[in-house]
Amino acid sequence: MLDTTKLFLSQVQAGFSIEACLQNLTNVSENYRRTTEEVYITGYAGNLRVGVSEHGVTITGSLPKFYTGTNIHTLNRSDCRRAFEMMADTLHLPIQRAKVKRVDVGLNLLTDHKPELYYPYLGESRYYKRLTQPTAVNYQNKLRTKKAYDKIAESKSKGVAIPEVYAGKNLLRFEVCYMQRLQKEFNQAFITPDVLTKESFYMGLIDRWHKEYESIKKTGLPKMDKSKMRTAKGFWSQIDSVAVKLLGQELLLNLTEEMKEGEGFTTSREYYRIREQIIDYASGKSDEEPELIQELNKKVARAKQHYR
Secondary structure: OEEEEEEEEEHHHHOOOHHHHHHHOEEEEEEEEOOOOEEEEEEEEOOEEEEEOOOEEEEEEEHHHHHHOOOOOOOOHHHHHHHHHHHHHHHOOOHHHOEEEEEEEEEEEEEOOOHHHOHHHEEEEOOOEEEEEOOEEEEEOOOEEEEEEEHHHHHHHOOOOOOHHHOOOEEEEEEEEEOOOHHHHHOOOOOOHHHHOOHHHHHHHHHHHHHHHHOEEEOOOOOOOHHHOOOHHHHHHHHHHHHHHHHOHHHHHHHHHHHHHOOOOOOHHHHHHHHHHHHHHHOOOOOOOOHHHHHHHHHHHHHHHHOO
């Protein structure tokens, strides 16, 4: 379930000159950082962006894309370990000694409907700021982000070929990105690729991923009978029922009393008729978890068990 990682390997950790890795890179260029007056070199190893300076080497990129050629596929723990080994062989660097500066944990979920239909039901999450986009819903704070988005749409926008197995399918990705101060986040003095792929730590990442989804408040409209919404009259009748439940029976009954004492209704019959409808609508079934969220909850829970 690991995706993008950012690693830093110092000269001391490497135990030899890291500049030797430059011969294994493509599109190599020299850069100058004005703020520190530092010269550094960048290049690529597949999809990995590699930066080399006098301090060390920084390696950033999607682990599954590096290992399989696409990040639509999800790596299990063994795959992640092999991907880091492949990275070490490609760059001729002791990657297992590198310090992890960022790690993204995510999974693609096959859904019954288009991903954007689920977003309105994903509400606020404590300690996060919720931001919406046409193809995603994002949650941000200073240390990490989490997001749900349309993986197929995102891949197409980047010109990524969609594997045939996902053709015509709906793919919602839920991802948690740990961006800062990982030692504090995980109460671990030093996090390396070996630590990331250690069974106990990896299982803990999956638990955290699941808890981050669970901590999102799931919202929805009160229960509506969709079988009665196939005509305009039936549709608006159900919407009226929802409006009564959202506004509350007491508020609306008070409103009818105000109108009765004020300008009044056209006839007393209308007054009683409206009151009866309010009571009837308010007594209907409400606050049931939306079907789309029930589906998503089950698939997230199943994914947690599968990847353990």
